[in-house]
Amino acid sequence: MTWLSADQAREFLERHPAIDSIDLLISDLNGVMRGKRIPRDNLGKVCRQGINLPASVFALDIHGHTIEATGLGLATGDSDRICRPLAGSLVATPWLREGRQAQLLMTMVEPDETPFFADPRQVLARQLERLRRRGLTPVAAVEMEFYLVDRQRTPEGLIQPPRSPRNGDRATQSQLYSIDELDEYADFLEQVQHAARRQNLPLDTALKECAPGQFEITLGHCDDALRACDSAVLLKRLIKGVALHHGFEATFMAKPYGLEAGSGTHVHLSLLDDRGRNVFAAENGDPLGSPTLHQAVAGLLELMPASMAVCAPNLNSFRRFQPGLYVPMTPAWGFDNRSVALRIPSGDNDARRIEHRVAGADVNPYLLLAVMLASIEHGIAQQLVPPAPVEGNAYEQFEPSLTNSWHLALDLLEASEPLGDALGRDFVRVFVANRRAERALALQAVSQLEYAWYLRHV
Numbered sequence: 174m175t176w177l178s179a180d181q182a183r184e185f186l187e188r189h190p191a192i193d194s195i196d197l198l199i200s201d202l203n204g205v206m207r208g209k210r211i212p213r214d215n216l217g218k219v220c221r222q223g224i225n226l227p228a229s230v231f232a233l234d235i236h237g238h239t240i241e242a243t244g245l246g247l248a249t250g251d252s253d254r255i256c257r258p259l260a261g262s263l264v265a266t267p268w269l270r271e272g273r274q275a276q277l278l279m280t281m282v283e284p285d286e287t288p289f290f291a292d293p294r295q296v297l298a299r300q301l302e303r304l305r306r307r308g309l310t311p312v313a314a315v316e317m318e319f320y321l322v323d324r325q326r327t328p329e330g331l332i333q334p335p336r337s338p339r340n341g342d343r344a345t346q347s348q349l350y351s352i353d354e355l356d357e358y359a360d361f362l363e364q365v366q367h368a369a370r371r372q373n374l375p376l377d378t379a380l381k382e383c384a385p386g387q388f389e390i391t392l393g394h395c396d397d398a399l400r401a402c403d404s405a406v407l408l409k410r411l412i413k414g415v416a417l418h419h420g421f422e423a424t425f426m427a428k429p430y431g432l433e434a435g436s437g438t439h440v441h442l443s444l445l446d447d448r449g450r451n452v453f454a455a456e457n458g459d460p461l462g463s464p465t466l467h468q469a470v471a472g473l474l475e476l477m478p479a480s481m482a483v484c485a486p487n488l489n490s491f492r493r494f495q496p497g498l499y500v501p502m503t504p505a506w507g508f509d510n511r512s513v514a515l516r517i518p519s520g521d522n523d524a525r526r527i528e529h530r531v532a533g534a535d536v537n538p539y540l541l542l543a544v545m546l547a548s549i550e551h552g553i554a555q556q557l558v559p560p561a562p563v564e565g566n567a568y569e570q571f572e573p574s575l576t577n578s579w580h581l582a583l584d585l586l587e588a589s590e591p592l593g594d595a596l597g598r599d600f601v602r603v604f605v606a607n608r609r610a611e612r613a614l615a616l617q618a619v620s621q622l623e624y625a626w627y628l629r630h631v
Contacts, residue, residue, distance in 0.1 A: 174257075174280065174298065174399075175260040176258055177259060177263055178220055179220040182219075182258075182263065186213055186216065191272055192265060192274065193212065193213055193273050194210055194274060195210070195211055195213065195216055195274075195276065196209075196210050196275070196277070197258070197279050198278050198410075199226065199230065199256055199279045199280065199281065199292070200294065200539060202233070202486075202604060202607055202608075203233075203235055204293075204406060204536065204538065204539075207226070209224060209226075211224075219277075223255040223257045223279075225253040225256070226253065226279075226281065227252065227253055227254070228251075228254050228289065229243075229246045230281075231245060231607075234611040235611060239251075240607045240610040242607075243603045243606045244606075245603060254282065254284075255281070256280065257281075258277050258278070259277070259279065259280060259403070261373075261400070262277055262407075263276075264276060264371065264373065265371055266414065267371050268364065268368055268414045268418050269414060276410075278403055280294045280295060290600050293537050293540050294399065294403075296539065296540060296543045296596055297398065297402060297539045300595060300596075301399065301546065303547075303550050303595065304444070304546060307550070308446055308447040309445065310396055310445045311396075311398045311444055311445075311542075312395065312442070312443045312444070312445060313402075313442050314377070314395065314401070314440070314441040314442075315401060315405045315439075316389060316390075316391040316392075316437075316438065316439040316441070317391070317408065317409065318382055318436035318437050318438070318534050319387070319390075319412060319423050319424060319436055320334075320386050320426070320429050321334070321335050321358070321387075321388065321416060321421045322334065322335060322424055322429070323335045323421070323422075324420065332424075332430075334385040335386055335420075337357045337358075338361070338419070339356070339357040340357070343385075345385055347383045348385075354381045355380070355381055360419065361415060361416065361419045362388075365379075365390065365415050368414075369408065374404045374408055375404060376390065376392060376393070376408075377393040379391075382436075383499075387436065390412070392404050398546070399539075401538075405538040406539075426535060427487075427490045427492065427534055427535045428489050428490075428533075434498050435533060436534035436535075437531075437532060437533055438532045438533065438534050438538065439529065440528070440529045440532075441527070441528050441529075442549075443527070444549070451525060452466075453466040453469070453526060454466075454523050454524075454525040458522050461508075461562075462525050463525075465553060466517075467558065468558075469552050470517075470527065470559045471557030472548045473515055473527070473529065473549060474506065475548070475551070475557060476544070476548040476592060477504040477514060477531065477575065478504065478575060478576065478585050479585045479588070479589035479591075480545075480548065480586070480592070481575060481576055481585065482579075482582040482604075483543075483544045483586070483604075484532040484533065484536055485533055485536075485582060486536060486608060487535060487579075487615075489535070490533045490535055490579075493533050494577045497568065499511055499512070500530075501513060501514035501531050501567075502567075502568065502574070504575065505560075505567050505571060506559060506562055507562040510563060510567070512565075512567040513567045514530055514531050514575075515527055515529060515530070529541075547591070547595035547596060548591075548592075583605050583608055583609055583612070586605060587601060
């Protein structure tokens with residue numbers, strides 16, 4: 174990894190004289206951005222020395238509470254590690270404080286500058302190194318679905334779709350791929366595009382998704398998987414910030430409405446060899462792809478059950494896995510088929526790729542790519558063979574088999590030898606302990622539904 178130099182920081186500040194403070198950001202296990210805010214005069218010092226943050230930043234649950242069972246809290250004296258600034262990630266945040274704010278991504282290292290094992294970005298870097306030893310480089314593109322919701326709740330305290338900026342009406346229909354609805358939210362989407370350009374984020378397309386207030390924004394293909402995930406976490410922050418600027422909230426919950434479609438994170442992935450050739454493309458142009466494509470698919474399918482704890486990291490995540498809403502329910506694959514977990518999109522042979530459709534919008538992108546690449550490397554190393562591709566509606570052909578149990582998903586990840594070896598057993602231990610503690614806390618809460626169903630009738 175390359176750190177931001179003091180000279181690069183000085184040049185940036187000279188180009189942006191209005192910026193007076195910088196947010197130093199690092200992604201925790203949940204994909205929540207943590208960090209510090211510094212005045213502009215301290216940026217050079219950060220480049221030379223880094224900043225200290227406690228290792229327990231990767232022990233935090235969604236509330237920001239340290240989970241001591243991870244072993245990263247008081248058991249180690251809540252000790253600090255150094256975080257280094259990443260080159261190419263220092264950018265303005267034009268939606269904040271009238272352009273006087275900037276942000277900079279960080280990553281955590283040990284005192285000897287080796288990667289810190291629990292940093293999700295470093296977990297992904299480990300998988301990239303494993304593939305690099307095979308002469309392979311991933312090319313990734315991330316698609317992110319989200320909802321815009323009204324900042325005003327219903328009388329019952331529930332979320333609701335926003336009112337159209339154009340006519341004030343509240344959306345009640347699906348209107349998938351509606352251009353009219355894109356027009357209604359054009360000011361919001363244009364500011365997202367403008368801010369993304371300022372931040373060098375490779376936005377590709379925006380579309381209206383299949384529920385009221387739901388949208389999808391995609392990022393272009395990138396042959397640097399770390400940068401692809403950096404772009405994804407920064408785009409998420411950007412969308413949330415711009416939404417607030419326009420009077421909405423943006424949520425990346427996997428299932429914000431019980432009876433509407435969930436929001437997913439889809440990843441398109443291919444692999445290049447050391448000569449820049451796509452190893453998923455068949456040399457003879459066979460539309461079924463290469464043997465390497467089939468091995469990669471087989472690895473992803475085999476380890477998909479154990480990957481569910483990453484793809485569905487919290488209580489709400491599992492509410493998304495319901496039949497009939499284009500959410501994969503079983504490990505299956507097919508060509509140009511949106512009812513399966515792994516879709517091979519149509520198109521030119523040279524662009525042959527896998528679309529991974531399992532994860533929710535609430536996933537940590539670094540960890541999602543890490544388990545995907547670990548699974549692909551497993552399939553290639555073991556020369557696995559996938560089942561036949563599915564034709565037609567997979568929901569009608571297979572009973573659901575991907576677990577919708579948070580408890581079981583964590584057990585499957587903990588027991589997986591291939592993922593433990595790939596991600597690092599210490600990392601898996603920390604991740605599982607963190608998620609189990611949050612699950613235990615979630616089970617203590619009694620929902621309004623339980624009162625409505627059981628209070629008077631049992």
